[in-house]
Amino acid sequence: MDAKPKPAYAAAEETLDPDDWKGIQRIAHRLVDDAVVHLRDVRQRPVWQEMPSEVRSRFREPLPLHPEPLDAVLAAVARDVMPYPMGNVHPRFWAWYMGSGNLTGAFADFLAAIQGSNLGGGDHAAALVDRQVVDWCKHMVGLPETASGTLTSGGSVANLIGLTIARNVMSGIDLREFGVSAAPPLRFYGSDQIHSCHRKAVETLGLGNRALRRIETDAGFRIDVPALRRAIEEDRAAGLRPACIIANAGAVNTGAIDDLEALADLAAEQKLWFHVDGCIGALIAIAPLHRSLVAGLNRADSLALDPHKWLHAPFDVGCCLVKDAAAHRATFATMPEYLESASRGLASGEWLHEYGLQTSRGFRALKVWMTLKEHGVEKFGRLIDQNIDQAHYLTRIIEAEPRLSLMAPTTINIVCFRYDPGGLDEAGLKALNAEIMLQLQEEGVAVLSDTTLRGRHCLRAAICNHRTRHEDIDLLVAEVLQRGDRLQFAIK
Numbered sequence: 001m002d003a004k005p006k007p008a009y010a011a012a013e014e015t016l017d018p019d020d021w022k023g024i025q026r027i028a029h030r031l032v033d034d035a036v037v038h039l040r041d042v043r044q045r046p047v048w049q050e051m052p053s054e055v056r057s058r059f060r061e062p063l064p065l066h067p068e069p070l071d072a073v074l075a076a077v078a079r080d081v082m083p084y085p086m087g088n089v090h091p092r093f094w095a096w097y098m099g100s101g102n103l104t105g106a107f108a109d110f111l112a113a114i115q116g117s118n119l120g121g122g123d124h125a126a127a128l129v130d131r132q133v134v135d136w137c138k139h140m141v142g143l144p145e146t147a148s149g150t151l152t153s154g155g156s157v158a159n160l161i162g163l164t165i166a167r168n169v170m171s172g173i174d175l176r177e178f179g180v181s182a183a184p185p186l187r188f189y190g191s192d193q194i195h196s197c198h199r200k201a202v203e204t205l206g207l208g209n210r211a212l213r214r215i216e217t218d219a220g221f222r223i224d225v226p227a228l229r230r231a232i233e234e235d236r237a238a239g240l241r242p243a244c245i246i247a248n249a250g251a252v253n254t255g256a257i258d259d260l261e262a263l264a265d266l267a268a269e270q271k272l273w274f275h276v277d278g279c280i281g282a283l284i285a286i287a288p289l290h291r292s293l294v295a296g297l298n299r300a301d302s303l304a305l306d307p308h309k310w311l312h313a314p315f316d317v318g319c320c321l322v323k324d325a326a327a328h329r330a331t332f333a334t335m336p337e338y339l340e341s342a343s344r345g346l347a348s349g350e351w352l353h354e355y356g357l358q359t360s361r362g363f364r365a366l367k368v369w370m371t372l373k374e375h376g377v378e379k380f381g382r383l384i385d386q387n388i389d390q391a392h393y394l395t396r397i398i399e400a401e402p403r404l405s406l407m408a409p410t411t412i413n414i415v416c417f418r419y420d421p422g423g424l425d426e427a428g429l430k431a432l433n434a435e436i437m438l439q440l441q442e443e444g445v446a447v448l449s450d451t452t453l454r455g456r457h458c459l460r461a462a463i464c465n466h467r468t469r470h471e472d473i474d475l476l477v478a479e480v481l482q483r484g485d486r487l488q489f490a491i492k
């Protein structure tokens, strides 16, 4: 009568855990050794290299149905994946805008995955590490302890979170309940140098791209504050609802830093939300020699920063900070009954998903936490100063070299320039410089990207890299000049 119920599944139960823990330990040790050597020798490898077609074709193999020993899987990674990186951990990678990672951060990602905690919330150590990293971010940029914040996948989502709060607060209605169609026509303002993620944000927020008014910039690519004031007044007179000023603390094209104090004053006077996109420059606040460049940062109502840039955390981790913690929570909190807090036990911790868009969230805080503890914040400040100094070093070389032209003032660590032998029109210069850039990439020498400033194409070096040395910059200049000298006749 009291026979125990039999599992319907008669075969031995399975698990993903290894059968042979000792054997796995041996594999794991080798994996770590190889990984450390990989990073140690990064300078000796090409920054980037084209994948041979047979490697490419292996990424089209079908879904594996049957097992393969881990050794074989790791061999495939060593053969097909590790030799073909983006290249951003290399000392001569200066394209777009990325950090260059670090070994301790990689160990942290491994340990975070081993512990496997979900940062949706709850009372456990990972949640406290997450909160502590957010607190440290507030401290670094000078926001008060009462501010709130959340770690995100990156700056784009950090900006989206800030702009969502701005939209909801500034709509003057219960926007969560009634939606954007019930709101007045909100207007956001940023410069014509604003990052593309803000366009995605206003579109995602249901406001439409036109709700983001781009204001012209001055000779230093900073927002023209009087023009911004005129735009706000014009929109108000037209029955629109000015809502938010988005400042660039380090614009993506040139590194320009808007006049944050003037924008904070204007936002206060006009009763607008003040959001700072500090994905590039907010952390200059910790750099002893340059921190005055971002004065006014701490007046932000919301601020996006990117630890996977100048803190060199391995991808990905961004952070949104919000001065009014209640407004932050009121934008995202939902608290369904299946996630109610308890006074004791695991669910007694704060539910961190109340501060953003994700429910489940990875333990990305650990890589920031461990690296900050290992090196101390002062070293990160010095590394930021070092990159800015390197960019000014490159700038001085360009200014002294007749075949190179500086295309924008260098404020921080971004240098816009081009090879210009004279006698070429804009199209010719673009073709020539693009070819120089592509050859440098294809030969694995250095990776730059390009951009267009006021209709003029140029090369762009964004030195957010703790491995870069002055000699790398000397090499870059020599290689650009040599290729330019050779290629200019082919273009003409």
Ligand SMILES: *Cc1c(COP(=O)(O)O)cnc(C)c1O
Pocket: 097, 153, 154, 155, 156, 157, 159, 195, 197, 250, 251, 252, 277, 278, 279, 280, 306, 318
């Ligand atoms: C990098 C960057 C972003 C986007 O951040 P992600 O981390 O790439 O999502 C936004 N704004 C600026 C100024 C940036 O440099």
